[in-house]
Amino acid sequence: MIHPTHHPPIDIMQEYVAGTLSPAFGLGIEIHLSLCSQCCEKRALLEQVGGAVLSMGGKAPLSSGLQQKIMAALEDLATDSEMAKSGRALQTQPLQDGDIVLPRALSQILRAAGVDDLTSLKWRKIGGYGEADLPLPLFAKKATEIPPGTFEDAPRVRLLRLAPGAVMPRHTHKGKELTLVLHGGFKDSAGNYEVGDLIFADSDIDHAPEAHYNGPCLCLAITDGPLHLTGPIGKWLNPYLSL
Amino acid sequence: MIAPMVPCVADKTSVPIIAQFQPARDKSLLALSARPLHIIAMERTDSPSLDALMLRIRDHRDRTAFAALFEQMAPRLKAYLMGKGGGAQMAEDVLQNVMLKIWHRAVTFNPEKASATTWIFTIARNARVDMLRKTIKPVLDPEEPDLQPNPEPGAEDIVDLAQASEQLCHAITTLPDEQKEILNLAYFSDLSHGEIAAKTGLALGTVKSRLRLALGKLRKDLR
Numbered sequence: 001m002i003h004p005t006h007h008p009p010i011d012i013m014q015e016y017v018a019g020t021l022s023p024a025f026g027l028g029i030e031i032h033l034s035l036c037s038q039c040c041e042k043r044a045l046l047e048q049v050g051g052a053v054l055s056m057g058g059k060a061p062l063s064s065g066l067q068q069k070i071m072a073a074l075e076d077l078a079t080d081s082e083m084a085k086s087g088r089a090l091q092t093q094p095l096q097d098g099d100i101v102l103p104r105a106l107s108q109i110l111r112a113a114g115v116d117d118l119t120s121l122k123w124r125k126i127g128g129y130g131e132a133d134l135p136l137p138l139f140a141k142k143a144t145e146i147p148p149g150t151f152e153d154a155p156r157v158r159l160l161r162l163a164p165g166a167v168m169p170r171h172t173h174k175g176k177e178l179t180l181v182l183h184g185g186f187k188d189s190a191g192n193y194e195v196g197d198l199i200f201a202d203s204d205i206d207h208a209p210e211a212h213y214n215g216p217c218l219c220l221a222i223t224d225g226p227l228h229l230t231g232p233i234g235k236w237l238n239p240y241l242s243l
Numbered sequence: 244m245i246a247p248m249v250p251c252v253a254d255k256t257s258v259p260i261i262a263q264f265q266p267a268r269d270k271s272l273l274a275l276s277a278r279p280l281h282i283i284a285m286e287r288t289d290s291p292s293l294d295a296l297m298l299r300i301r302d303h304r305d306r307t308a309f310a311a312l313f314e315q316m317a318p319r320l321k322a323y324l325m326g327k328g329g330g331a332q333m334a335e336d337v338l339q340n341v342m343l344k345i346w347h348r349a350v351t352f353n354p355e356k357a358s359a360t361t362w363i364f365t366i367a368r369n370a371r372v373d374m375l376r377k378t379i380k381p382v383l384d385p386e387e388p389d390l391q392p393n394p395e396p397g398a399e400d401i402v403d404l405a406q407a408s409e410q411l412c413h414a415i416t417t418l419p420d421e422q423k424e425i426l427n428l429a430y431f432s433d434l435s436h437g438e439i440a441a442k443t444g445l446a447l448g449t450v451k452s453r454l455r456l457a458l459g460k461l462r463k464d465l466r
């Protein structure tokens with residue numbers, strides 16, 4: 001069983017539970033949750049707090065007749081248990097690429113988006129580093145979330161692949177970046193990361209992740225602002241990667 | 244503009260509530276005071292227990308229990324749905340949806356897994372997120388067992404969650420007002436922490452630290 005040691009911070013979890021986290025980052029949290037029982041417990045506790053806040057919240061007057069209308073509608077839909085179960089997703093075959101097996105949660109989302117083969121993605125490769133945008137339906141930010149002048153910075157959801165021992169170009173973030181290790185592992189100046197680990201970085205982090213030597217590393221990366229390459233090779237990588 | 248205060252637990256002592264944003268006290272909250280006050284009231288009905296009602300709905304398809312639950316929760320759910328930005332009509336449309344889900348998904352209610360308020364919160368939250376997301380969202384069903392990690396050994400400790408919810412409500416009433424405000428905004432409004440900071444004029448770090456302090460006091464596991 002996977003025991004991630006790097007978890008989303010509690011405030012990000014709270015935004016996720018409240019439904020105010022942007023859907024793109026929510027995707028990363030959901031996949032981490034599918035791998036991390038510790039955070040599932042945190043989610044349950046945060047939902048408990050949400051239930052308490054809701055049950056103590058204010059009331060808005062209802063239109064007259066609304067209750068009768070809803071009570072009458074209870075008759076319309078019959079078989080309750082079947083309806084409750086019909087929403088269940090079918091068991092998904094995880095996507096695979098050699099030894100790399102994607103988590104079921106991500107496989108399910110990718111298969112729903114028409115991706116049945118990881119090699120069919122458009123990989124941009126340079127040396128031991130490759131990346132591919134995931135063709136997910138565009139995650140729009142809430143209009144209110146977009147600071148003036150940054151409309152082009154829609155969130156990007158990518159797979160990053162590092163060959164054993166390969167180093168990702170040194171970079172900083174203009175926006176936030178969520179990285180989730182899907183296979184293998186990497187380290188940077190701040191720590192060591194294995195499968196299931198989630199790293200949530202704000203704009204002030206400058207790092208150069210290096211894959212472990214014992215195998216390739218595959219990560220899910222979600223960014224809501226362009227990366228800035230800061231290392232010496234960054235200058236010529238930058239246009240190539242269109243980061 | 245003191246709203247009526249109903250204490251969370253049986254004793255009828257009045258407790259200060261989040262609700263009273265006093266524009267005079269903090270100019271930055273002026274923008275918020277334009278929102279209907281009911282969105283940020285903090286009161287609570289006491290009986291009958293929502294868990295008991297939910298069990299009657301689940302096990303006996305009890306329409307009387309559903310009507311009682313409706314009376315207790317529907318106006319709060321509407322306020323919650325309006326707090327997330329939709330108008331009154333949209334809120335009622337979604338409310339209808341939520342109430343029907345409560346009825347039809349009652350078979351999945353398990354008081355050992357989540358108390359009724361928690362369970363209803365997740366249904367309402369999902370409905371509200373669906374309402375607001377203009378784009379297609381990830382399709383993960385949170386109840387899909389295949390997507391749940393195996394629980395850690397010892398994670399199955401039996402807790403009386405209904406009782407825990409009661410204690411939680413009480414604990415919320417004892418938080419400092421500034422933490423209550425942030426807690427309420429973080430759950431009840433449709434604002435991210437950054438947006439809360441912008442609206443209140445507080446630094447983002449202050450918003451986050453108040454929220455962390457509040458959560459840590461409510462649940463030591465959330466520290």
Ligand SMILES: [Zn+2]
Binds near residue numbers: 004
């Ligand atoms: Zn975790």
